[in-house]
Amino acid sequence: MFHNFNFADTLASSTRASWALDDVLPTGQALDFTRNFMPEALARIAPLTGLSEREGMILNQIRGHEYLAIFGLVEEFILPFVLDHARTRLSDDDYRIRALLQFAGEEAKHIQLFRRYHDAFTAGFPVACGVIGPPQAIAAEMLRHDPLGVALVILHIEWMTQRHYLDSVRDDGDLDPLFKRLLRHHWMEEAQHAKLDTLMVEALAEGRDEAAMTAAIDDYLAIGGFLDNGLKAQTELNLVAFEAVIGRSLGEDARTAFRTQQHQASRWTYLGSGMTHPQFRATLGAITPAGRDRIDAIAPAFA
Numbered sequence: 001m002f003h004n005f006n007f008a009d010t011l012a013s014s015t016r017a018s019w020a021l022d023d024v025l026p027t028g029q030a031l032d033f034t035r036n037f038m039p040e041a042l043a044r045i046a047p048l049t050g051l052s053e054r055e056g057m058i059l060n061q062i063r064g065h066e067y068l069a070i071f072g073l074v075e076e077f078i079l080p081f082v083l084d085h086a087r088t089r090l091s092d093d094d095y096r097i098r099a100l101l102q103f104a105g106e107e108a109k110h111i112q113l114f115r116r117y118h119d120a121f122t123a124g125f126p127v128a129c130g131v132i133g134p135p136q137a138i139a140a141e142m143l144r145h146d147p148l149g150v151a152l153v154i155l156h157i158e159w160m161t162q163r164h165y166l167d168s169v170r171d172d173g174d175l176d177p178l179f180k181r182l183l184r185h186h187w188m189e190e191a192q193h194a195k196l197d198t199l200m201v202e203a204l205a206e207g208r209d210e211a212a213m214t215a216a217i218d219d220y221l222a223i224g225g226f227l228d229n230g231l232k233a234q235t236e237l238n239l240v241a242f243e244a245v246i247g248r249s250l251g252e253d254a255r256t257a258f259r260t261q262q263h264q265a266s267r268w269t270y271l272g273s274g275m276t277h278p279q280f281r282a283t284l285g286a287i288t289p290a291g292r293d294r295i296d297a298i299a300p301a302f303a
Contacts, residue, residue, distance in 0.1 A: 037064025149219025
């Protein structure tokens with residue numbers, strides 16, 4: 001066994017880690033637009049040449065807005081998926097049902113949290129930043145796939161969130177304190193969600209033969225490809241917003257460099273950092289070593 005957690009213990013841990021929206025961002029509180037929002041390890045602004053320090057900070061803040069938007073989108077499909085999974089197991093033990101329902105309730109709270117931060121961002125940023133969507137269409141595309149494939153995507157996202165906070169955010173003193181508080185509180189609850197989703201993946205994988213496992217990995221990769229196309233489109237929206245704020249065009253060569261470099265930065269943030277997380281790989285190795293090896297072979301493209 002590659003883990004030692006269960007529904008009862010995870011429910012208890014989740015209850016202890018719980019927080020209220022107003023503890024994180026009281027309504028009407030402003031973000032500090034003289035500070036960065038994202039750690040450089042995720043934003044990867046430094047490789048772009050020709051930007052002033054102010055322009056680099058503006059792009060960093062746009063990437064922070066993107067982070068809010070992407071997580072808001074993924075929470076929109078995680079919530080119904082968890083509820084559907086819980087509904088099929090109403091006759092199971094009480095701890096499982098209570099833990100899954102708390103999982104769903106916290107995802108609903110996270111949607112509210114990201115919306116509240118989005119409102120604070122739009123209140124203080126000089127231009128409107130475009131976002132891919134609509135959320136309902138993206139959620140529908142995700143949820144049409146094999147449930148195990150979807151559960152693996154969610155597990156990828158949960159462990160990705162852990163990596164972002166622990167590796168890049170926690171010790172970065174240059175970030176806006178309110179934005180950093182968002183990321184810390186999101187991490188606190190997602191740490192429990194990663195455990196619960198591991199247990200969901202195990203339940204959905206139980207009894208599957210290798211052909212069925214291969215089909216689930218196919219769907220995991222198909223969803224990843226869909227998200228990658230969305231990240232490319234989001235990079236273009238970020239470029240439009242960036243040029244609007246700085247009041248100048250970057251020029252065609254610089255635009256091409258921006259698109260290439262920033263798309264790859266987003267690929268690491270949302271895809272590579274999850275695919276290569278040790279705990280995600282451990283789960284894959286436990287249910288389908290061949291599937292883990294397939295994903296390991298693809299992951300370097302998203303570094």
